[in-house]
Amino acid sequence: MFSPQVFSRPISGERFTRRIVVPMAGILIVAIVVVLGFLFVSADRQNKLEVEASTKLAQTALTVKTREVARNLKDYAVWEDAYNNLHLKVDTDWAATDGNIGANIFEGLGYEMAFAINPSGKTVYAVIEGAPQDMDAFSEIPSGLKELLAKSRNQTEPVTGMLKSGDNVLIVAATAILPPSVDRTSVAGDSLSTLVFAKRLNQSFLGRMGEEYLLSNLRFDTVEPAGAAASVHLTSSDGRPLGAITWTPATPGYKLLPLLAPPLAIAVIILGAFSVLVVRNIQRSTQALEASAKTVEAYAQTLQESEARFKDVAEASSDWIWECDPRLQMMFLSTRFSEVTGIAAANVLGKALSQFFQSDSGNDGWTRLLQETAERHAFRDLRCLYKDASGATRVCRLAGRPSYNASGVFVGFRGTATDITEEVEAQARASHLALHDALTGLPNRVLFRERLNAALTSNDGNLSRVSVICLDLDHFKEVNDTLGHGAGDVLLRQLSQRLLGCVRSTDTVARLGGDEFAIIQVGINQPLESEQLCRRLIDVVRAPFEIEEQELHVGVSLGIAVCEGSDNDPERLLKNADIALYRAKQAGRATYRIFEAQMDLELQERKSLEHDLRQAMLKNQLELHYQPLIDISTKKVAAVEALIRWRHPTRGIVSPIDFIPLAEETNLIVAIGEWVLETACRQALEWPDLRVAVNLSPIQFRNRELVEVVKDVLRRTGLQPERLELEITESVLINDVSSALATLTALKELGVKIAMDDFGTGYSSLGYLNSFPFDKIKIDKSFIGGMSDKDKSGAIVKSVISLGQSLNMVTTAEGVETAEQATFLKAEGCDQLQGYFFSRPVAAEELTRFICDWNDRGYEMTADVAA
Numbered sequence: 093m094f095s096p097q098v099f100s101r102p103i104s105g106e107r108f109t110r111r112i113v114v115p116m117a118g119i120l121i122v123a124i125v126v127v128l129g130f131l132f133v134s135a136d137r138q139n140k141l142e143v144e145a146s147t148k149l150a151q152t153a154l155t156v157k158t159r160e161v162a163r164n165l166k167d168y169a170v171w172e173d174a175y176n177n178l179h180l181k182v183d184t185d186w187a188a189t190d191g192n193i194g195a196n197i198f199e200g201l202g203y204e205m206a207f208a209i210n211p212s213g214k215t216v217y218a219v220i221e222g223a224p225q226d227m228d229a230f231s232e233i234p235s236g237l238k239e240l241l242a243k244s245r246n247q248t249e250p251v252t253g254m255l256k257s258g259d260n261v262l263i264v265a266a267t268a269i270l271p272p273s274v275d276r277t278s279v280a281g282d283s284l285s286t287l288v289f290a291k292r293l294n295q296s297f298l299g300r301m302g303e304e305y306l307l308s309n310l311r312f313d314t315v316e317p318a319g320a321a322a323s324v325h326l327t328s329s330d331g332r333p334l335g336a337i338t339w340t341p342a343t344p345g346y347k348l349l350p351l352l353a354p355p356l357a358i359a360v361i362i363l364g365a366f367s368v369l370v371v372r373n374i375q376r377s378t379q380a381l382e383a384s385a386k387t388v389e390a391y392a393q394t395l396q397e398s399e400a401r402f403k404d405v406a407e408a409s410s411d412w413i414w415e416c417d418p419r420l421q422m423m424f425l426s427t428r429f430s431e432v433t434g435i436a437a438a439n440v441l442g443k444a445l446s447q448f449f450q451s452d453s454g455n456d457g458w459t460r461l462l463q464e465t466a467e468r469h470a471f472r473d474l475r476c477l478y479k480d481a482s483g484a485t486r487v488c489r490l491a492g493r494p495s496y497n498a499s500g501v502f503v504g505f506r507g508t509a510t511d512i513t514e515e516v517e518a519q520a521r522a523s524h525l526a527l528h529d530a531l532t533g534l535p536n537r538v539l540f541r542e543r544l545n546a547a548l549t550s551n552d553g554n555l556s557r558v559s560v561i562c563l564d565l566d567h568f569k570e571v572n573d574t575l576g577h578g579a580g581d582v583l584l585r586q587l588s589q590r591l592l593g594c595v596r597s598t599d600t601v602a603r604l605g606g607d608e609f610a611i612i613q614v615g616i617n618q619p620l621e622s623e624q625l626c627r628r629l630i631d632v633v634r635a636p637f638e639i640e641e642q643e644l645h646v647g648v649s650l651g652i653a654v655c656e657g658s659d660n661d662p663e664r665l666l667k668n669a670d671i672a673l674y675r676a677k678q679a680g681r682a683t684y685r686i687f688e689a690q691m692d693l694e695l696q697e698r699k700s701l702e703h704d705l706r707q708a709m710l711k712n713q714l715e716l717h718y719q720p721l722i723d724i725s726t727k728k729v730a731a732v733e734a735l736i737r738w739r740h741p742t743r744g745i746v747s748p749i750d751f752i753p754l755a756e757e758t759n760l761i762v763a764i765g766e767w768v769l770e771t772a773c774r775q776a777l778e779w780p781d782l783r784v785a786v787n788l789s790p791i792q793f794r795n796r797e798l799v800e801v802v803k804d805v806l807r808r809t810g811l812q813p814e815r816l817e818l819e820i821t822e823s824v825l826i827n828d829v830s831s832a833l834a835t836l837t838a839l840k841e842l843g844v845k846i847a848m849d850d851f852g853t854g855y856s857s858l859g860y861l862n863s864f865p866f867d868k869i870k871i872d873k874s875f876i877g878g879m880s881d882k883d884k885s886g887a888i889v890k891s892v893i894s895l896g897q898s899l900n901m902v903t904t905a906e907g908v909e910t911a912e913q914a915t916f917l918k919a920e921g922c923d924q925l926q927g928y929f930f931s932r933p934v935a936a937e938e939l940t941r942f943i944c945d946w947n948d949r950g951y952e953m954t955a956d957v958a959a
């Protein structure tokens with residue numbers, strides 16, 4: 093892995109100064125210092141050489157001067173006249189006055205002293221600064237002169253030395269006075285007089301000597317001054333120090349410096365400028381390097397992150413990476429391979445791609461894999477199978493692309509494999525859920541449609557037929573309402589199994605929703621076969637269901653639609669089966685109907701009626717008629733029953749028998765019922781002595797709002813509750829007994845009367861009469877119409893009347909059409925009579941007239957009847 097740490101850290105300004113500028117400046121300064129040092133050392137060396145040279149020069153000058161004194165001395169001492177006038181005799185006039193050895197010595201030669209000393213050491217002649225003096229040479233030069241003279245007697249040449257005279261130092265030369273003609277070596281020295289010249293090392297002498305020998309500031313000091321740059325120490329011939337002559341030596345080295353300084357300064361400036369340029373270049377290069385290092389570092393970082401990301405993704409996903417060689421043999425498998433498949437990579441490496449992956453039937457992935465790899469094409473989303481370590485077949489999705497080496501040579505394929513077994517299973521589950529009902533596992537409406545389409549399409553042109561059977565459980569809603577939805581679900585599941593048990597494997601049983609089922613029956617030859625199936629279905633559904641340890645009885649209504657001829661429209665077929673089902677339900681349930689074209693017309697009619705009924709509500713086309721109930725004991729009108737009429741704009745008066753069921757099916761009955769209730773109560777206010785009876789539909793009765801509605805109507809109209817009589821039929825008591833009892837009790841608590849209508853037509857359970865708080869039993873008109881003293885209906889009527897009496901309930905006979913019936917009922921103790929014999933249901937105004945007439949003539953009528 094590439095590591096960004098291999099790059100140095102970026103050089104900051106401070107680091108750059110520290111690492112580049114400072115060393116460069118240091119080198120520059122050191123170079124300058126070295127050069128300057130060298131210059132100064134050279135200059136100093138030069139100066140020292142100059143000092144050495146000037147010292148030699150000074151010494152030479154002294155030697156030369158000394159030799160000059162000696163030479164001058166010899167000129168005067170080796171002289172015939174001097175011998176004659178200073179040795180043989182001493183003629184001071186000759187010497188001084190004649191100017192032989194007198195003032196000329198001092199003025200001409202500059203010697204301050206000249207002495208002539210005879211062999212016995214006596215100073216016979218003395219000249220001091222050009223003037224003859226009577227002076228002893230040894231007192232003037234007390235130290236060293238004797239030794240010098242002694243030395244000179246043994247020498248043929250003048251002897252010289254440095255001697256002190258007071259504070260002065262003298263160059264003293266001595267030699268024997270002798271005529272030139274005499275060989276000096278032939279004469280004993282101590283027999284000769286000695287001529288002495290002394291030259292004082294005074295400042296004028298030294299000045300001249302300095303000028304002569306280019307020794308500046310040449311001077312003599314008895315003690316060498318501190319810091320003297322150059323000096324020559326003077327010592328006497330016996331070695332005693334006399335002082336030193338000093339001078340200021342030239343400093344050629346230092347003189348060189350000013351000459352060298354400007355070019356050196358220029359060189360330094362150039363070097364400095366060059367260094368600055370170099371530093372800047374280095375800085376730029378460094379910055380460029382840094383930038384490039386940063387870029388590389390960023391790339392490295394990106395690469396590292398990318399690698400890490402890739403690794404994370406590769407490790408985190410269920411994918412594994414594979415590579416194979418040009419022969420499609422596995423060369424590489426990522427670590428995820430073993431984790432996902434449970435197979436060690438070593439067991440697969442070297443095997444051909446086609447040995448590991450297998451074809452997934454029903455999917456063209458395998459074919460494409462073979463094709464794409466053969467043609468060296470990239471591929472993706474190829475679905476193949478493989479077996480994992482446990483031998484289980486799993487599904488995977490392959491993607492790959494051909495890979496080439498740097499030279500462009502094909503080196504195989506590399507790609508990914510994604511295990512999609514769970515995904516495929518989930519898809520299968522999802523598609524199953526999308527096509528099946530979750531509760532029963534049966535095909536749902538979507539799959540039903542698909543199957544129906546397929547059945548109709550494949551059946552096209554066949555002699556056999558396809559039929560659709562729609563099923564609807566009778567009173568399933570009651571099961572849900574009374575036992576709860578859990579029980580309803582159990583019922584539906586059990587029902588599904590029963591239905592499946594009745595059909596062939598080629599048929600389809602589907603749940604379309606709620607308690608709505610449908611069957612596609614294929615391969616039938618005639619409609620009779622569908623009818624046989626329906627009968628079987630009715631039988632199996634009729635058998636009790638055991639739910640929550642209860643036996644439950646339900647029925648089923650079925651509608652059959654058989655595909656006829658070339659009409660293979662699935663929608664129409666299903667709709668027709670539905671229409672047939674509707675007719676089966678209308679026919680009293682637990683039965684089946686085969687669709688006929690007429691049914692469709694009737695359905696259309698029903699729909700049109702439904703539309704009109706809704707309009708009727710809005711357009712006040714509904715009205716109430718009233719039928720009187722005669723009290724036998726008082727012979728008066730005791731009550732009136734409100735009966736609804738629909739004054740249809742084109743159909744005329746529509747009977748409630750024709751539209752109440754429709755109103756119930758469409759739930760319009762709730763609104764209609766409330767209108768009836770309010771209208772009847774309001775109308776009853778005009779008949780103060782009468783009760784008003786109002787029919788309640790079972791749908792209305794099950795409405796939770798009923799009690800509140802009745803209460804509100806009484807409140808709004810102001811009718812006394814005991815004047816309102818609510819007529820219910822036995823059907824409201826079926827199934828949810830406790831709920832019905834609660835509603836009846838609540839209604840009774842309002843103070844209204846409850847009548848059981850149409851008694852005898854339903855279950856006629858006597859238990860109901862005992863359990864429910866009825867005030868009245870209304871004997872259905874079918875019994876009244878068919879009764880006579882001897883027949884069965886008469887017996888029933890008698891027993892119902894006596895039952896009412898024993899339960900202390902009022903009995904009312906409906907449909908009394910004849911005097912005989914009235915007489916019979918009176919004789920049997922019936923309390924009230926209602927029927928055409930007395931009055932048909934009439935409009936309110938007409939009934940008002942009837943009541944007036946009845947009260948005037950009614951008695952005679954009943955008397956007639958009695959007679």
Ligand SMILES: Nc1nc2c(ncn2[C@@H]2O[C@@H]3COP(=O)(O)O[C@H]4[C@@H](O)[C@H](n5cnc6c(=O)[nH]c(N)nc65)O[C@@H]4COP(=O)(O)O[C@H]3[C@H]2O)c(=O)[nH]1
Binds near residue numbers: 719752788928933
């Ligand atoms: N053949 C014959 N029939 C007689 C005789 N006396 C009375 N009738 C008829 O018998 C029916 C009595 O009403 P129902 O049994 O409650 O039967 C009613 C009732 O169940 C329902 N109905 C009528 N009005 C309403 C209403 O406002 N609400 C509800 N829910 N149902 C109503 O419609 C049914 C039929 O009502 P209608 O056609 O008015 O028919 C009425 C009435 O006209 C007779 O002597 N001979």
